[in-house]
Amino acid sequence: MAFDSLSEKLQNVFKNLRSKGRLTEDDVKAALKEVKMALLEADVNFKVVKQFVKDVQERAIGQDVMNGLNPGQMVIKIVNEEMVRLMGSETTEIALRPGKELTIIMMAGLQGAGKTTTTAKIAGKLKAKGKKVLLAACDVYRPAAIEQLQINGEKQGVEVFSMGDKNTPVNIAKAAVEHATKNDFNVLIIDTAGRLHVDEDMMAELIQIKENVAVSQTILVVDAMTGQDAVNVAKTFDEKIGIDGVVLTKLDGDTRGGAALSIRAVTGKPILYAGMGEKLSDLEQFYPDRMASRILGMGDVLTLIEKAQNELDEEKAKKLEEKMRKNEFDFEMYLESMSQMKKMGGLSSILGMMPGLGGGKMPEIDEGAAEKNMARTEAIIFSMTVEERQNPSLLNPSRKRRIAQGAGVDIAEVNRLVKQFDQAKKMMKQMPGMMKKGKKGMFKGLPF
Known part of the structure; x- marks a missing residue:
């Protein structure tokens, strides 16, 4: 998993804490210095690390902890709680409109983040919850993007609305809404075009879609393997077009994974799902408490x-x-x-x-x-x-x-x-x- 290296380093810090009968203030500060280094090496945002260590230290140096029966265990408990808080505490679902009202979800992200595959994965999740889902192929630039969505849509048993690559994305989106309304779909997911990096054309296109279609949720797909860049991309997208949530892909890869610990703190937006592989079933609901448990080597039996x-x-x-x-x-x-x-x-x-x-x-x-x-x-x-x-x-x-x-x-x-x-x-x-x-x-x- 993405956090194997961070997890190993943190467990070594905790092992040293547990071995001490009583903790001095210096013990806690020395341990937190190592925690800080481990988080920075995992590519967690510097400001986020600074605040995290400060919050843990303030709680850990309290009298109740220092004089407790098992101070090392208490410090670990505090690190766990603060890590959960950092990632958002509560699990956030995609907000769907009530009853048979149409929920329009716009997917955004850079090329290579896995946006089109994630779009189909989310469609499968919502279908399993009893929703009638329509996918709209609005990436008219990338070769085979439409075909990729159609293949994945078929695998998920979800209809894909396409007008080929000769129409503008905004016109395809408008026609997809009309088709969804006429045919009693209650969720429409729009797969938009990505670029290799953030540029004005991409942002203008996304804004244009939002101005012409009543988008309920804008979901950003970011690649966890890009570390701090993923956080910067999320911040830019939120400032330019406004996002409601994030999907982190490639969290199964050999990556430092700091994006998962930074995105919520930097953007204020929740992580909705974690992509854990290439298969269409490899998308997990993001639970901050379970992710913290995995990072700290406590396992994730519930998942x-x-x-x-x-x-x-x-x-x-x-x-x-x-x-x-x-x-x-x-x-x-x-x-x-x-x-x-x-x-x-x-x-x-x-x-x-x-x-x-x-x-x-x-x-x-x-x-x-x-x-x-x-x-x-x-x-x-x-x-x-x-x-x-x-x-x-x-x-x-x-x-x-x-x-x-x-x-x-x-x-x-x-x-x-x-x-x-x-x-x-x-x-x-x-x-x-x-x-x-x-x-x-x-x-x-x-x-x-």
Whole structure:
């Protein structure tokens, strides 16, 4: 995740604080000096860092903290609370007009930030909430922008309104409103053109659309990997055209991520969503408290649970659980558990949300190698007959040779998989009991 380096540095600071029985004022100041350096290195806005450290220090040097039973823990608690406050405290949803009234959302942002993909992602989120969504293709300059929106709209099951690239964006937007009104859509999302940098033409076009169409929400898409530039872009857009919220993309990348900690403080505008990958499902509601937990290495179990509930097939999860209870774990289930894990973003995505496994504590996972291994495993299982998958005890040496040949692998790999499977089966015997301990069965059916 974007904050791995920052998370690791902060956890080292906190480890030192916890090791001290009592804290002096100098201890707190020295720790906060390290926190300040870590935040600046993560590309958090200098003024924001200065104010943040000042606020934490004022609270941390109070008598209640210094003389408390666990002062180190109290300082960490204060850092967590101030970080949540910095990012906005409350989770902010896109404001939709009541009932069947049409909500018009204008998407804005620089080229390369992922605006068109994010537009389709948001459409999918709103559709899932029961909204009838129409997308309007108003980026008439970038080659294939209209086609990209149409492909993504189709994947999301959302209609795309297009008039090609020979009309002006403002005329397309006006016609889209007319089409949406006539056909009982209650949300219209306008995908506008981006530029490589902020320029007057782009701003003039956005202002023109807002003057001709009753835009309810203007949402800015910014690339988290650009750090402070993302904050400056957000500030400029807000000053020129006025924005209502921000979507941060590429927060899954190897980036310093300081934009997430600066945007709210600098612009006063909330972060609505975080883009965590390229798939159309990789868009998370932005929860300041959960993001602070991730940054401080406390995990994000709530998002993990929600991801499981949204991505996993409930019916399949139930069948999986029943078979595990009866100790009927077979290669069909092994395949299914791999498929479920893929839906949730892979092993590193899951581990990154577990408490204590973020920021440097998480073992390095080579995603490319993991995917190749998964593909080879699938090839081996698909080379088995249905009977062999359902009854692994049939796998004698001659059958294994045939399977290895069919999958294009060495027989040693087949033997290795069978051994892993036997180990997994033993583990699965214990799983039903472990699952019952999960809060209201929320972890039922998770493929790990």
